[in-house]
Amino acid sequence: MNNELKVGIVGAPRGAGFMAGFNAVTETKVVALCDTNREALERSAERYGIERRYTDYEQMLDSDVDIIVIATPMPLHAPMAMAALNAGKHVLSEVTAATDLKQCWQLAQAVKSSGRKYMMAENYCYMKPNVLVKALARRGLFGTLYFGEGEYIHDVKDLNRQTPWRRVWQTGRNGCTYPTHSLGPVLQWFNAARGENEEVIKVERVSCFGSGRHYQDWRGVNFDHDDLTLMLCQLNTGGLVKIRLDMLSDRPHNLAYYTLQGTKGCYEAQRGLGDQPKIWLADFHKPNEWHALSELEEEFMPAMWRNPPEEAVRAGHGGGDYFEVRDFVDSILHDTQPPIDVFTALDFTVPGLVSEESINRGGVPLPVPDFRTMQRFPDDLPDELKNSRIVEVNLPLVFCQGRIDGLEKGGQGSRRAEGVRQEPHSPTGQASLDGTVVTHL
Ligand SMILES: NC(=O)c1ccc[n+]([C@@H]2O[C@H](COP(=O)([O-])OP(=O)(O)OC[C@H]3O[C@@H](n4cnc5c(N)ncnc54)[C@H](O)[C@@H]3O)[C@@H](O)[C@H]2O)c1
Numbered sequence: 001m002n003n004e005l006k007v008g009i010v011g012a013p014r015g016a017g018f019m020a021g022f023n024a025v026t027e028t029k030v031v032a033l034c035d036t037n038r039e040a041l042e043r044s045a046e047r048y049g050i051e052r053r054y055t056d057y058e059q060m061l062d063s064d065v066d067i068i069v070i071a072t073p074m075p076l077h078a079p080m081a082m083a084a085l086n087a088g089k090h091v092l093s094e095v096t097a098a099t100d101l102k103q104c105w106q107l108a109q110a111v112k113s114s115g116r117k118y119m120m121a122e123n124y125c126y127m128k129p130n131v132l133v134k135a136l137a138r139r140g141l142f143g144t145l146y147f148g149e150g151e152y153i154h155d156v157k158d159l160n161r162q163t164p165w166r167r168v169w170q171t172g173r174n175g176c177t178y179p180t181h182s183l184g185p186v187l188q189w190f191n192a193a194r195g196e197n198e199e200v201i202k203v204e205r206v207s208c209f210g211s212g213r214h215y216q217d218w219r220g221v222n223f224d225h226d227d228l229t230l231m232l233c234q235l236n237t238g239g240l241v242k243i244r245l246d247m248l249s250d251r252p253h254n255l256a257y258y259t260l261q262g263t264k265g266c267y268e269a270q271r272g273l274g275d276q277p278k279i280w281l282a283d284f285h286k287p288n289e290w291h292a293l294s295e296l297e298e299e300f301m302p303a304m305w306r307n308p309p310e311e312a313v314r315a316g317h318g319g320g321d322y323f324e325v326r327d328f329v330d331s332i333l334h335d336t337q338p339p340i341d342v343f344t345a346l347d348f349t350v351p352g353l354v355s356e357e358s359i360n361r362g363g364v365p366l367p368v369p370d371f372r373t374m375q376r377f378p379d380d381l382p383d384e385l386k387n388s389r390i391v392e393v394n395l396p397l398v399f400c401q402g403r404i405d406g407l408e409k410g411g412q413g414s415r416r417a418e419g420v421r422q423e424p425h426s427p428t429g430q431a432s433l434d435g436t437v438v439t440h441l
Helices: 012-024 038-048 057-062 074-086 101-114 128-138 157-162 165-169 180-192 293-300 310-314 320-333 342-360
Strands: 005-010 028-034 052-054 067-070 090-093 118-120 145-153 203-210 228-235 240-246 254-262 265-268 278-281 430-432 436-439
Touching: 005 012, 005 057, 012 028, 012 038, 012 067, 012 310, 012 320, 028 038, 028 057, 038 052, 052 057, 057 074, 067 074, 074 090, 074 101, 074 165, 090 320, 101 118, 101 342, 118 320, 118 342, 128 180, 128 254, 128 265, 128 278, 128 293, 145 180, 157 165, 180 240, 180 254, 180 342, 203 342, 228 342, 278 293, 310 320
Parallel strands: 005 028, 005 067, 028 052, 067 090, 090 118, 145 240
Antiparallel strands: 145 254, 203 228, 228 240, 254 265, 265 278, 430 436
């Protein structure tokens, strides 16, 4: 089968990051690109030789593409995924899966009723060290797992100005608003180690605290998000996971720090400056003696990472942008469950939504709803969440005509986000965020 699955991508800037992956998978061909920003659309389409170009998503859905890749701002992921599923397309969606509980419920229903494949593109799960740790966990080499950590430390203050939707949906809300890169790999490790007939391991309760607010955006306005947030996740096994999200501190970044602790072993990712991922496994190593994770590569590395195609190594996010595409396409070709299906995507996403309610209520532990078992919405939500803000979040969607070049770091108030425009389909555009034009979905 060559180039038989036709792919359409929506959201040109990040969407381009999927090109290497789809080009390397011989069964697919990217035939269409969609973006409401004509300049961004033409730039990416020219660069990758994509002939069919759309500024209207509905029109791309009406075409004969088999797969839709969603790389638009976060609040559009679930609505666009549902529209694509309803149009009979398979969906690969950027993170996070959804931005409120109602979207989560509707997305899960849409996937179930469509019979199509949905996968969340959580690329950090596919990074080389994370894949190896998962293989070791699957063999039981960590024993019983009971603690893990994930950290995403990435100063996105400038990116907030370039992509103002982030200023509303990531740093205009508090809590762990971008959790999947950290929580995803850790939850995958816990689940790799569980027995075949055991219940899926997921977060049962979260408690979230923040460090206060010490930074301002480009207008000199305080972020609505704490500099860093800590989300404590109690698992249904009794285990504990700590997630640190820092999108605002002035400091070098570290996007992929993790730890894992079990009764027979532990793991720590690299911190930087020559450090390397390190591991101790009781079955292999002397007590109190770190070893390089790479020592276990030859024996335990899964086939996918042994001889990856050249394109895989070149793809972004440590190869993750290729392997997630490969796995997703395989699930379509073999009619199997995608590895990060809708419920797994919600396992990675929903704790972050609940963390917002927790941090706004002083860190109180709150239950995380399970959309696998939910029959009615919102009736089956835990009582503590039924009237919470996270059930349905109606924030404006802020657009920007392409990225703004030449930002002065820390520049305040002097320059508005240029070219921000009103979304053409919206009837309810209004001015906000320093006079930029915004719309409600
Ligand atoms: N997994 C990762 O490693 C990773 C990395 C970067 C970004 N992302 C995710 O990718 C998504 C996009 O991020 P970005 O930085 O590229 O944002 P961006 O704002 O630069 O790009 C979004 C694009 O979507 C377009 N768009 C908005 N509404 C549209 C509509 N209705 N129809 C068609 N096009 C529309 C915009 O014009 C814009 O070009 C976000 O969800 C982000 O979280 C993930």
